[in-house]
Amino acid sequence: MALTRGIVPFCFKVIKVVPITLQTHNIHRWVAPTLMELKRREKKLGGKKTNPRNTFAEWNLEAELYAFGKRLNEEFNYDTLLQAFTDRSYVVQEEMKQKEMAIDINLKDNKELAEQGEQFIKEYVQVYLETVLPKFPVDGVTSITKNLTNEETLSHISLHLGTKDIILAAEYPVDNYILANTFKAIVGALLQSSGKERTAHFVRDFVITQLQGQDVNEYWPIDDPWSMLTEILRKDGVTIEPRLIGDVGKNTLLACYRVGLYINKKMISSGFGETAATAKEMAAREALKKVFGTEDHMKPINFQLEGIPKPNENNIYQISAS
Amino acid sequence: MSAAKRVQQWATFARTWHIYDCKWQDPYESAHVIKKYLMGLHKPIYHPMNDCGDVVVCINSRDIALRGDEWRKRAYFHHTGYPGGATWTLAWELHNKDPTMIIKKAVYRAIKGNLQRRHTMERLFIYPGEDIPEGVLENVTNQIRQLRLVPTRLDHIPEEVVEKYPKVMEYPEDYVLK
Numbered sequence: 232m233a234l235t236r237g238i239v240p241f242c243f244k245v246i247k248v249v250p251i252t253l254q255t256h257n258i259h260r261w262v263a264p265t266l267m268e269l270k271r272r273e274k275k276l277g278g279k280k281t282n283p284r285n286t287f288a289e290w291n292l293e294a295e296l297y298a299f300g301k302r303l304n305e306e307f308n309y310d311t312l313l314q315a316f317t318d319r320s321y322v323v324q325e326e327m328k329q330k331e332m333a334i335d336i337n338l339k340d341n342k343e344l345a346e347q348g349e350q351f352i353k354e355y356v357q358v359y360l361e362t363v364l365p366k367f368p369v370d371g372v373t374s375i376t377k378n379l380t381n382e383e384t385l386s387h388i389s390l391h392l393g394t395k396d397i398i399l400a401a402e403y404p405v406d407n408y409i410l411a412n413t414f415k416a417i418v419g420a421l422l423q424s425s426g427k428e429r430t431a432h433f434v435r436d437f438v439i440t441q442l443q444g445q446d447v448n449e450y451w452p453i454d455d456p457w458s459m460l461t462e463i464l465r466k467d468g469v470t471i472e473p474r475l476i477g478d479v480g481k482n483t484l485l486a487c488y489r490v491g492l493y494i495n496k497k498m499i500s501s502g503f504g505e506t507a508a509t510a511k512e513m514a515a516r517e518a519l520k521k522v523f524g525t526e527d528h529m530k531p532i533n534f535q536l537e538g539i540p541k542p543n544e545n546n547i548y549q550i551s552a553s
Numbered sequence: 554m555s556a557a558k559r560v561q562q563w564a565t566f567a568r569t570w571h572i573y574d575c576k577w578q579d580p581y582e583s584a585h586v587i588k589k590y591l592m593g594l595h596k597p598i599y600h601p602m603n604d605c606g607d608v609v610v611c612i613n614s615r616d617i618a619l620r621g622d623e624w625r626k627r628a629y630f631h632h633t634g635y636p637g638g639a640t641w642t643l644a645w646e647l648h649n650k651d652p653t654m655i656i657k658k659a660v661y662r663a664i665k666g667n668l669q670r671r672h673t674m675e676r677l678f679i680y681p682g683e684d685i686p687e688g689v690l691e692n693v694t695n696q697i698r699q700l701r702l703v704p705t706r707l708d709h710i711p712e713e714v715v716e717k718y719p720k721v722m723e724y725p726e727d728y729v730l731k
Contacts, residue, residue, distance in 0.1 A: 478694070487563055489564070503564035513557065517557075
């Protein structure tokens with residue numbers, strides 16, 4: 232009995248001491264308030280400061296520019312590439328500094344290179360798209376080209392090529408305009424260093440491939456597809472007949488109609504819509520896609536054309552409505 | 554979202570209206586078929602969290618057929634919540650009171666009990682006879698196949714057709730039919 236009496240409290244103690252292991256990740260209660268306080272102080276001092284990479288002590292612009300070319304597997308002339316990365320704002324800033332220090336070193340900005348590059352990109356992309364989308368109207372191709380060469384797309388490409396830290400500009404982080412401009416200038420620099428064909432392949436691999444997985448029809452908004460379709464088909468001497476081929480929940484808010492377009496009792500396309508008119512318009516859009524060879528199930532765009540394709544003179548609508 | 558993608562979405566999630574003729578059908582077996590359409594289980598896009606269920610219109614619910622002596626034996630339980638408030642209503646009694654009730658309860662029971670069930674039930678329309686509102690009938694675009702073939706009753710076939718039908722044998726003239 233005495234033995235039991237001795238053991239029992241001991242047992243209770245053991246049970247009390249051993250904690251139940253909880254599977255929670257224990258973050259201390261002071262962590263969140265501390266982080267919040269730090270954030271508040273940082274905000275008070277004017278937000279988070281990001282130091283440009285090129286202000287670091289071990290930054291070597293020459294090595295970076297060399298590596299930039301090597302990463303892209305391209306041969307750049309060093310001076311031209313440096314000029315391509317020099318923005319106008321940087322030149323102005325440097326001139327002010329030099330005036331104060333009374334020295335004079337001539338710096339060239341990338342304006343000229345960018346102009347050359349832009350012209351080359353626009354011409355090449357236009358010709359390339361006309362070749363890989365032979366049935367697509369010229370207006371549409373121009374519209375795609377505009378979208379591919381706008382500031383947003385080019386700055387996106389430029390940023391992901393890693394130009395952000397190499398760019399010599401007055402401000403940091405650089406804005407989209409400078410990023411896009413630098414990309415154009417890089418193309419211009421490549422044009423001077425490696426020739427047209429090499430540059431064309433560069434543009435093909437980085438700009439035109441942005442179309443991968445995209446629907447090209449979305450780049451070209453058509454206001455009135457029905458009249459466009461009838462216009463095209465009238466040239467071919469064909470009349471088109473829209474028919475309501477299905478409806479669901481006519482008297483409800485969620486009504487859905489399906490309209491098919493027929494040529495000689497053969498359906499060429501169909502479209503859906505919340506009203507019969509919308510469905511007809513969508514059917515016309517589908518038919519136009521068929522005419523232009525850009526249906527949803529079209530073959531992927533060829534991104535492997537070698538050299539610079541020759542501009543196609545006789546680019547007209549080609550009808551294949553069957 | 555482009556216009557093409559928008560109408561594609563619209564067409565994918567369009568609600569189809571189905572009609573189901575309950576005449577001579579077992580409500581408890583039919584309930585499982587109706588439930589499939591109500592919840593959208595017949596669609597490849599089905600997911601419990603997407604709203605892709607269809608609308609079902611049941612007609613002729615007055616003419617449902619229960620198995621064996623279910624009309625007399627099956628009881629529907631209800632409790633008012635007060636002491637002594639329990640009632641057991643037999644199937645035939647319930648059917649006399651409201652001819653849509655049995656099919657409604659059968660479908661309700663067939664659907665798994667969750668928060669969605671009452672909303673799913675809102676998409677079920679039951680009519681005791683063949684007369685349904687014009688607006689409802691205009692929406693209908695599909696018919697659900699009946700589980701059982703509705704047999705033609707002998708007394709519904711015109712007499713001339715019955716008489717013309719080839720017979721295996723004639724009753725003797727002195728044969729007395731009961």
